[in-house]
Amino acid sequence: MAQIVIKNVRKEFGAFTAVQSSSFTVEDGEFFMLLGPSGCGKTTTLRMIAGLELPTAGEIFIDGEEVSQKPASQRDIAFVFQMFALYPHLNVRKNISYPLVSQGMPRDQVRAKVNEVAEILGITSILEKPVGGLSGGDRQRVALGRAIVRDPACFLMDEPLGALDAEFRERMAEELRALHDRMGATTVYVTHDQLEAMQMGDKIVVMNHGVVEQFGRPQEIYDWPATTFVARFIGSPAMNLLPFEGMVGNGSHTVSLAGAAVAVPEMVSGGAGALTFGVRPEHVHLSDSAAYRARVVATEYLGTTQIVTLDTPLGQVKSRIASDIAVRIGETTGLNFDARSITLFDSGTGRAMISKANQKVLTHG
Amino acid sequence: MSFSITEPSGRQKWIAGVLVVTYAVLTLIPLIWIIATGFKTPQDAIAYPPKVFFEPSLEGYVNLFTSRSRVTPEDLAALPPPDTFYDRIVRQYDMVITGPSKYGERFLNSVIIGFGSTFLSVFLGTIAAYAFSRFKVPLKDDLLFFILSTRMMPPIAVAIPIFLMYRQLGLSDTHLGMILLYTAVNLSLSVWLLKGFIDEIPVEYEEAALIDGYTRFQAFTKVVLPQAATGIASTAIFCLIFAWNEYAFVALLTSGTAQTAPPFIPTIIGTGGKDWPAVAAGATLFLVPIMVFTILLRKHLLRGITFGAVRK
Numbered sequence: 078m079a080q081i082v083i084k085n086v087r088k089e090f091g092a093f094t095a096v097q098s099s100s101f102t103v104e105d106g107e108f109f110m111l112l113g114p115s116g117c118g119k120t121t122t123l124r125m126i127a128g129l130e131l132p133t134a135g136e137i138f139i140d141g142e143e144v145s146q147k148p149a150s151q152r153d154i155a156f157v158f159q160m161f162a163l164y165p166h167l168n169v170r171k172n173i174s175y176p177l178v179s180q181g182m183p184r185d186q187v188r189a190k191v192n193e194v195a196e197i198l199g200i201t202s203i204l205e206k207p208v209g210g211l212s213g214g215d216r217q218r219v220a221l222g223r224a225i226v227r228d229p230a231c232f233l234m235d236e237p238l239g240a241l242d243a244e245f246r247e248r249m250a251e252e253l254r255a256l257h258d259r260m261g262a263t264t265v266y267v268t269h270d271q272l273e274a275m276q277m278g279d280k281i282v283v284m285n286h287g288v289v290e291q292f293g294r295p296q297e298i299y300d301w302p303a304t305t306f307v308a309r310f311i312g313s314p315a316m317n318l319l320p321f322e323g324m325v326g327n328g329s330h331t332v333s334l335a336g337a338a339v340a341v342p343e344m345v346s347g348g349a350g351a352l353t354f355g356v357r358p359e360h361v362h363l364s365d366s367a368a369y370r371a372r373v374v375a376t377e378y379l380g381t382t383q384i385v386t387l388d389t390p391l392g393q394v395k396s397r398i399a400s401d402i403a404v405r406i407g408e409t410t411g412l413n414f415d416a417r418s419i420t421l422f423d424s425g426t427g428r429a430m431i432s433k434a435n436q437k438v439l440t441h442g
Numbered sequence: 443m444s445f446s447i448t449e450p451s452g453r454q455k456w457i458a459g460v461l462v463v464t465y466a467v468l469t470l471i472p473l474i475w476i477i478a479t480g481f482k483t484p485q486d487a488i489a490y491p492p493k494v495f496f497e498p499s500l501e502g503y504v505n506l507f508t509s510r511s512r513v514t515p516e517d518l519a520a521l522p523p524p525d526t527f528y529d530r531i532v533r534q535y536d537m538v539i540t541g542p543s544k545y546g547e548r549f550l551n552s553v554i555i556g557f558g559s560t561f562l563s564v565f566l567g568t569i570a571a572y573a574f575s576r577f578k579v580p581l582k583d584d585l586l587f588f589i590l591s592t593r594m595m596p597p598i599a600v601a602i603p604i605f606l607m608y609r610q611l612g613l614s615d616t617h618l619g620m621i622l623l624y625t626a627v628n629l630s631l632s633v634w635l636l637k638g639f640i641d642e643i644p645v646e647y648e649e650a651a652l653i654d655g656y657t658r659f660q661a662f663t664k665v666v667l668p669q670a671a672t673g674i675a676s677t678a679i680f681c682l683i684f685a686w687n688e689y690a691f692v693a694l695l696t697s698g699t700a701q702t703a704p705p706f707i708p709t710i711i712g713t714g715g716k717d718w719p720a721v722a723a724g725a726t727l728f729l730v731p732i733m734v735f736t737i738l739l740r741k742h743l744l745r746g747i748t749f750g751a752v753r754k
C-alpha cells in the first residue's frame with residue numbers, strides 16, 4: 078500500500094531529455110495508467126519510480142519517503158517487465174520463489190506463499206514446469222506471481238500485455254484488474270493503448286515527448302482534454318479539431334465558425350487569433366437546418382452506431398450517430414454541436430481555454 | 443531468398459552419411475597413426491612398408507617416462523634380474539633406468555599454464571565483457587577496437603620485445619610469465635566472444651533481480667553467470683586450445699622450469715636414436731586433457747560455437 082508522488086522529475090540521457098519536469102500523484106490503492114505514444118518517456122518514468130534509472134532532477138516519494146536516489150532493492154516495489162523477464166534456467170516455482178529467497182525467507186514459508194500465489198493466479202498445475210515451454214498468458218501469470226508473492230508496496234507494470242496475442246490481452250486485462258481490485262495494491266501501469274488505459278485505469282497520465290499533458294480520471298480526460306494532443310490521442314475516432322480565426326472573451330458563449338454562430342460553454346478566459354474548436358464525434362449531430370454546412374464523404378457502419386465523415390468549411394469532421402439514421406454520400410447537410418461539450422483551444426500553445434464547463438477538471442492541479 | 447526445411451530423402455541422408463564418414467576417416471587417420479605408433483616398437487615404427495598390424499608394445503611409453511643409460515653386458519649380467527615390466531623392456535637394449543624423464547614435469551607445466559591462463563582469460567574476459575555490455579564506458583568503441591587490434595598481427599611478431607621485457611622483469615621461464623602472456627593473447631578473443639554472449643542476455647533479468655532485492659553483484663553471479671554459461675564454456679575451450687598448443691612463445695621464453703610439453707616432445711627423439719614411439723606416446727597423452735575438457739563441455743560448445751547467434 079503506498080502513495081507515489083512524482084515532483085518535477087526530469088531525466089536526461091546525454092543531450093536528450095526523455096522526461097521533462099513531470100509531476101503527478103498516484104493515490105494509495107489506485108490503478109494508475111501512464112499513457113502515451115511510443116518513445117514519449119513512459120518506460121523511463123516508470124523505471125525512475127522503480128529505481129532502475131535515477132532522475133536527473135526532481136523528487137519521488139513513496140509513502141512520504143523521498144526515494145529518488147535509492148537503489149531499486151530498497152524501494153519495496155515489484156516490476157512486471159514487458160517481456161516478462163522470467164529466469165529461463167529456473168522452473169515456475171523457482172521463478173516465483175526468487176524474490177522471497179533473496180529476502181532470506183525460510184524454505185517452508187516460501188513454499189506455502191508460492192502455493193498461495195499460484196492458487197490466486199490459477200497456475201498451480203504448472204508450478205514444476207520449466208518456463209521455456211509456457212504460453213504467453215502463462216508466462217504473464219508467472220511474472221505476475223513473482224511480483225505479487227512479495228506483497229510489495231506497489232506494482233509497476235511496463236506494457237505487461239504488449240507481448241500477448243489480441244485474444245489473450247483482453248482476458249489478461251480483466252484478470253489484472255480483478256487481481257488489483259482484490260489486493261488493492263497501488264499499481265502503475267504503462268501502455269500506449271488509449272482503449273486499455275480508459276478501460277482499466279482509475280486515473281490516467283497522458284504523456285507526449287517527455288511532457289505530462291494531462292492527468293486525471295479517464296472520463297475527465299476524455300471529456301475535457303487539456304491539450305490538442307490529448308484530444309487527438311484519446312478516443313476512437315479522435316476529437317474533431319477545427320482551426321479557425323476568432324476572438325472569445327471572458328463570459329462569451331458563442332464563436333463564429335465560417336460565418337455560422339455556434340454555441341460553446343461560457344468562457345472564463347479569453348483569447349484571439351488562431352483558435353481550435355474541439356468536439357467529440359458523438360456530440361456532432363446532422364441537421365438540415367443547421368447553419369454550419371457540411372457534405373457527407375463517407376460512412377462507416379459499426380453496428381448500433383455509424384461514423385459519418387463530412388467535409389466542412391474548416392476541415393473534415395467525424396460524427397458518431399445512430400446507425401438507423403439514413404445518410405447518403407454526397408448529400409449536403411448542416412451540423413449541430415452539443416454546446417456543453419465543446420472545448421476551445423489556443424492553436425498557438427495547443428492548450429485548452431478555460432470555460433465554465435472544463436474549469437473544474439483543468440484547474441485542479 | 444527463402445529456404446524451406448523439408449525432411450531429407452533417404453538418398454540424401456545416405457550421401458550425407460558417406461560424406462561425413464569419409465571426412466571423419468580422413469581426419470582421424472593421422473590421429474590413429476600417432477596413437478598406433480605409440481604402441482609400436484622402434485623397429486616397427488620405421489618399418490617399410492608401414493605396418494598396420496603389429497604386436498603392441500609399451501616401449502614407447504616406458505621410454506617417454508624414463509631416463510635410461512647404456513651399460514656394458516658384463517655390468518648388466520651383474521645386476522639382479524629385472525622385477526618390473528619396464529625394467530625388462532629397457533634391459534633388452536642393454537640399458538638401465540636411471541630415473542624419471544622430464545615429460546611428467548613438462549606435462550604438469552602444460553596443465554598449470556594452460557588451465558591457469560584459461561581461467562584468468564575467462565575470468566577477466568567475463569568481467570570486462572559484462573562492463574562493456576552493460577555500462578557506459580568512456581570511449582567504449584575505441585577500447586573494444588583496441589582490444590581486438592592486439593590480435594591483428596601474429597602474436598609471435600612481438601616475441602623479441604616480450605623476450606627482452608621478460609628478461610628484465612624476471613618473468614622468463616616462469617609459470618606466472620607464461621600464464622600472463624597467454625592470458626594477454628587470449629583476452630581479446632575472450633572479451634569479444636563473451637561480450638556477444640552477454641549482449642544476448644536481456645538486461646531485464648538483472649533488473650528483475652535488482653528489484654527482487656539482490657545487489658548488482660548478486661544479480662551478476664546469480665542471473666548473468668548461469669545464463670552466460672554456454673558462452674563461458676565455449677570461450678574457455680578456445681582459450682585452452684590456444685594455450686595448450688602454443689609452441690613459439692614457450693620455445694623462446696622457457697628452457698626448463700616453465701617449459702610446457704609442446705617444445706619438449708620433439709626433444710625426446712634426440713635421446714638415443716629415432717625414438718618415434720616415445721614421441722607418439724607423448725603426443726597421444728598430450729591430447730587427452732583437452733579432449734576430456736572438450737567432451738565435458740561439448741553440450742555447451744555445440745550451442746556456443748554459433749557465437750551467441752542462436753540461443754536456446
Ligand SMILES: Nc1ncnc2c1ncn2[C@@H]1O[C@H](COP(=O)(O)OP(=O)(O)O)[C@@H](O)[C@H]1O
Nearest residue numbers: 090093095113114115116117118119120121122
Ligand atoms: N538508456 C537510454 N539512453 C538513451 N536514450 C534513451 C534511453 N532510454 C530511453 N531513451 C530514449 O528516451 C525516450 C523515451 O523512451 P521510453 O521511456 O522508453 O519511451 P516509451 O516507454 O514511452 O516508449 C526515447 O526516445 C528513447 O530513445
Ligand SMILES: [Mg+2]
Nearest residue numbers: 116119120121
Ligand atoms: Mg516503453
